[in-house]
Amino acid sequence: MFARRDRRVVFRSLRENGPALLVPAAWTVVAATALDVVSTRALFVAHVVMSVLLVAFVIASWRDMASGVLRAWKLVILAGTPATLAGLAGFLALGGTGTSPTALLAVSLYGWALLPAVGFAYTGRRVEAGARIYDTGVACCVAGAVAVAAAPSATWTAVGIAIVGLGQTAGILDATLRY
Numbered sequence: 001m002f003a004r005r006d007r008r009v010v011f012r013s014l015r016e017n018g019p020a021l022l023v024p025a026a027w028t029v030v031a032a033t034a035l036d037v038v039s040t041r042a043l044f045v046a047h048v049v050m051s052v053l054l055v056a057f058v059i060a061s062w063r064d065m066a067s068g069v070l071r072a073w074k075l076v077i078l079a080g081t082p083a084t085l086a087g088l089a090g091f092l093a094l095g096g097t098g099t100s101p102t103a104l105l106a107v108s109l110y111g112w113a114l115l116p117a118v119g120f121a122y123t124g125r126r127v128e129a130g131a132r133i134y135d136t137g138v139a140c141c142v143a144g145a146v147a148v149a150a151a152p153s154a155t156w157t158a159v160g161i162a163i164v165g166l167g168q169t170a171g172i173l174d175a176t177l178r179y
Contacts, residue, residue, distance in 0.1 A: 018057070023169055073119050083110075084108060088108075136170060139167065144164030145160070
C-alpha cells in the first residue's frame with residue numbers, strides 16, 4: 001500500500017521537477033554538438049530519449065494541464081511534436097536517403113528555440129511574480145534563434161544555442177521553484 005503511494009509521489013515529483021533538469025541538459029548537448037564536442041549520433045540518441053520523455057510527460061500530465069498557463073504549455077508541447085518528428089527524420093536522413101537533413105534539423109532546432117517563446121509570453125502576461133523572467137525567456141528564445149541563423153561559425157552557433165538554453169532554463173526553473 002505505501003509502496004504504491006510512494007511511487008506516485010516520486011512520479012509526480014519527477015514530472016514537476018524533471019523539466020528543470022532536462023531543458024538545460026538538452027540545450028547543452030545541442031551546443032556541444034555544434035562545437036563537435038558531442039557526436040551527431042549522441043545528439044540523435046538524446047533527441048530520441050527527449051522525444052520519448054516529452055510524450056510521456058504530456059500524457060502523464062494531460063489532466064493537470066487542462067487550463068490556464070499549463071494548458072498553454074501543453075499546446076506548446078503538442079505544437080512541438082511535429083518539430084520533434086522533423087528532427088528525427090533529419091537525423092535519419094543523414095544516412096543518405098536523399099532527403100535534405102539540414103532543413104529537417106532546422107525545423108526541429110528553430111521550432112524548439114521559438115515555440116517556448118510563445119509559452120513564456122503567455123505565462124508572463126498571466127502571472128505577477130516572475131513576469132520579467134518570462135519576458136527575458138521570450139527575448140532569449142528570439143535572440144538566440146536569430147544568433148544561430150546569423151552565426152558565421154560553430155562557436156557563434158553554440159553561443160546562440162546557449163542564449164536560447166539560458167532563457168528557457170531561467171523560465172522553467174522559475175516555474176518549478178515558484179509554482
